[in-house]
Amino acid sequence: MTALAAEIVCCFLPWQPLAWWAKRRMEQASEQACDDWAVAAGHSAADYAETLLGLVAQPGSPLQLAALRRKSGLGSRIRHILTQRVPCPRLGRVWTVVVVIVAATITGGAALCQRGVARADSAPDTAQIATAAKEATLNTNATDPVALGTSDSDAKQGAPSDQLKRYTAAGRVVGPDSKPIAGAKVMWEAHKKIEKPEDWEIAPNIVAQFTTDAEGRFSLEAELTEKQLQYAGLVIRAAGYGLRRYMIPLPKLSSPLEIPLEPxxxxxxxxxxxxxxxxxxxxxxxxxxxxxxxxxxxxxxxxxxxxxxxxxxxxxxxxxxxxxxxxxxxxxxxxxxxxxxxxxxxxxxxxxxxxxxxxxxxxxxxxxxxxxxxxxxxxxxxxxxxxxLENPWIVDGRFLDEKTGAGIAGVEIEITPNNYGRGMYPIDRIVAKSDQDGRYLLLAGSADMFMTKVRPPLGYPGINISLKATTLEKLAGKGRKVHYEVKLRPGVILRGRVVAGDTGDPVAAADVLYRPERNRKLGANSNFTSLKTAADGTFEVTGTDGKGFLLVDAPDKGFYRLKIDDKRAQRYDDATYPHGLLEVDVPVDGQVEPVVIALNRGRELVVRALDPAGNPVKKLSSAFNEQEMERYFSSKEAVDGLFRINAAQPGRTYRVFLFSEDAMAGIVTEIEAPEDGRVIDVRLVPCATIRGRYVYDGGVPAPQIMNFLKFR
CATH class of the missing domain: 2.60.40.1120 (Carboxypeptidase-like, regulatory domain)
Incomplete structure (x- = not known):
């Protein structure tokens, strides 16, 4: 009856997109109800899901419900079937009549009152859905279904922040006089991921775009994760108004936006x-x-x-x-x-x-x-x-092998000018590469200091130094031309494989870094850079003779980080947290057999944060030492109130910082990773507020001062 009512409404109001949207939502609800009935009747959830995957979407739009109308909602249906435990559904006659009347009334009234909203449904690939179904079958304890081509309402509340949800941004673009601007191009762009600083160097994707109508209106719809949404923004370009960016306040995402432009x-x-x-x-x-x-x-x-x-x-x-x-x-x-x-x-x-x-x-x-x-x-x-334009600094010279005196080809030299009071900007970076004879040439503008990096080919350690402008002036004499020859001491090429300790399978795309024993004096070129393992887990990195360490930082594949308190392997005074570590002692002749570095798998550690009253918090900031190989304190956000370590070492104690801004409560606590993987509850305590005022000598206020807090 609900399907019949929806079809009648769409027949009378074919021009209203909301009527069709409501019809589809009713179809989805009906399909889910049928799925619940089928599973509750005793049929195997896995067999029923496999049957749905074998069906082909039926053509046409018959009034009666089909087993499978379209592919776009199949992913969420299968996730629901395989992961949700539903009670036996019961439906009364009175409730059926009430639902039909209310649904028809709401759909018709809302369709008459609303304007159209542009949308574009994305149908997932059948193979992708099959993979999702197989993963869900293997993990019957999953509680957060992944939305494939579904609307935001299909996503479970409190889902992890890396789950796709559908969001809508709509509003008007206006001029300084609040008059609408027609023909403005509104683009919604988002980064694929923001996990490391280098991710910002990758251009964001335009996930949706719209050209405003005569009333300046636009409507955009996109599937994003919570993480993507935090940094996503609109870019608007209009004739006579140039370009601007507009960051959408998340609380206002569901409200109409008004974006002002100026000439x-x-x-x-x-x-x-x-x-x-x-x-x-x-x-x-x-x-x-x-x-x-x-x-x-x-x-x-x-x-x-x-x-x-x-x-x-x-x-x-x-x-x-x-x-x-x-x-x-x-x-x-x-x-x-x-x-x-x-x-x-x-x-x-x-x-x-x-x-x-x-x-x-x-x-x-x-x-x-x-x-x-x-x-x-x-x-x-x-x-x-x-x-x-000013006459530049002209810096030329050669890179030479310290032992043979021969020129070294392919050495990259990078200089970033640094002006006191303004800092460094990547846009000012100057890069040159040596030719077959080891010669290089670069032009640099004026600066107070030049941050210089020399990256030789495999087999030579690099250089990372800063040169003051006064140093260049001494080298140049009266002119602005500097001839600078650099002798590089040869290193040793270390080879090996990175594998999973439990299976022996190769670990690809892991960063392998050689680090000499701390406080060793190695001369000017003593900077060692990491290289990634190949598909078969093999690697080649530059090291040097004597005692040192090979450190491995692996991609997130379930390996837990080690805690290295040995100061010989540390860069700073704090501990180092690699996924793998191997101590090596390279002989003077540099002959070393290939090594194998095994990584250990861990279990997920999940902590549920509770406010001082014992209620679960929704948003949570967290940090712990083992986030990175070197300890840089940076917090991570969780929208479901859960702190997670993807791979923790069972029985090991982790020191964790948790904070809820909504509850104004937090804690620094030690948590032992359980052997059974159970969720651990931690109650936060009320936070103290520290207030103060920064001033210059004489009491003048000092603005734009950043505060840093450090915990042990």
Whole structure:
């Protein structure tokens, strides 16, 4: 009867997307009810799920319910069948009549009152669904179904933050006078994952996009994880208004958004040599743009008004710029260039000028009244400016083998200028590579200090040092040309395999690092970098003769981390936490047999945090030493109130920091990983509040000071 009522409503209101959406939700509810009846009647859940997988979606839309109407909801159905324990369903006659009447009334009324919402259903691959079903069959204790092509309502409340859910962002794009802007392109972009710093270097994906209608309205729908949603944002581009970013406040995600734009301005520049000659064919790149908003009394920034938008240097100087980003412009014979319709009126922009025989030069541009960070020592130029490039530092030389004196090819040298008060920017990085004779050449602009990294090919340790500008001046004498030969001491190539200790299977993509015994004096080139294992678990890394260690940092495949208190293997005074460790003593002749490093599997440790009253908390921040190989204190968020160590060593005690902002409670406690894998409850205690005030000498307030807390 519910299916018949839904079909009738859609017949009378075929133009209303909500009516069709409601019809589909009723179909899904009916299918789930049928599944519950089938399992409750005594049929095997696994056999029933396998039967559904063997069915082909039936064509047409008959009024009666089909066993399988479409593939898009099959994944969640199978998860539900295999993982949920449902009681025997019972349905009364009165309840049936009431449900039909209420459903028909709500569907018809809501469809008449609502505007259409654009949506795009994604049908998962049949093989993907089959894999999900097999995993669910093997893990009958699973409680969090993975949503495959389902709506957010299909996801279980309190699911882990890496579960896909469907989110909708809708609203209007308006101008300064609150009038709608038609034809604006609204893009929702999100990173695939944010787990390591290098993940930020990968361009985010555009998961949904929409062009605003005559009333400035847009509607976007995307499947994201909780982790992705935290850093996802909208990018808006409109003719006459340039580009801007809009971070959606998560509490307002379900409410209509209103995104204001402001008119853009034109940038006109002229570029000259130190002798006053115009520079032709110089490329001008837009590296970043932002709108500064001062923090409030609590130090928070309104990210709907303030925003930052940039691309990574690797992407900027490649031929694969994201679609909405401005392409570089080239100066004409008069050294002039124009950038139009890119930057909003109150935003600042960073440009990078690349010209032959000159170092990369970064230029900040802003309107005179544009807000920007008051403590920033950067000089902001007005939209119409003249730039005279300075004569660069010219650094050339050779990389030589310390023993043979022969040139070393393929040595990469990277220099990052550092200006006191402004810090270092990846966009300023300069990279060169030695030729077959070991020779290199690079051009660098002025800076207070140059952070220098030398990365030789396999068989030579590298260099990681900082050079002050005064050092370069001494080396250069009166000019700005430095000839610098670098002798590299040969190392030893260490070979081996990384395997799982229980099965002997190879462990691929694990980082293997050689570390000499602490406090050994090895000379200038004493920096060792990690390399990844191949598909068969084999590796080759550069080491040196004498005593040292091989450390392994494996991808998340269930291996637990060791706690290494041996100070000889530590970089700092704190313990080191690799997945694997092997002590080696390399003879002077460097002849070492291939080694095998075995990793040990652990069990998941799950801790449920309770507030002081004994109630489970929803959001939880947590940290523990064994998060990384080297201990860097950084908290992780959990939306289900559970702290997890994916692979813990049974019987081992872990020191853990837990904090709930909602409950204003936390704890630093020691937890022993149980042998049976049971969930452990930990009650948080009320937190104290520490208040203070930073001042300069004389009592003047010192703003923008960061607080750091450290626990043992």
């Amino acid at each position: 853009s301005y034109t940038i006109e520049g002229s570029i000259f040599t130190p002798n006053g000659e115009p520079i032709k064919d110089a490329k001008v790149f837009v590296s970043s743009m932002s709108r500064y908003v001062p923090p409030n009394a609590d130090g928070a920034i309104d990210e709907t008004k303030g925003w930052y938008l940039s691309v990574d240097p690797k992407e900027l100087f490649s031929d694969k710029l994201r679609a909405y980003w401005p392409v570089p412009v080239v100066t004409d014979e008069n050294g002039q260039f124009h950038l139009e319709d890119i930057v909003p009126r109150s935003a600042t922009v960073d440009l990078v000028v690349v010209a032959k025989d000159f170092a990369k030069t970064r230029v900040g541009v802003a309107q005179p009244d544009a807000p920007h960070y008051s403590e920033d020592n950067q000089t902001w130029r007005e939209p119409k400016f003249t730039l005279v």
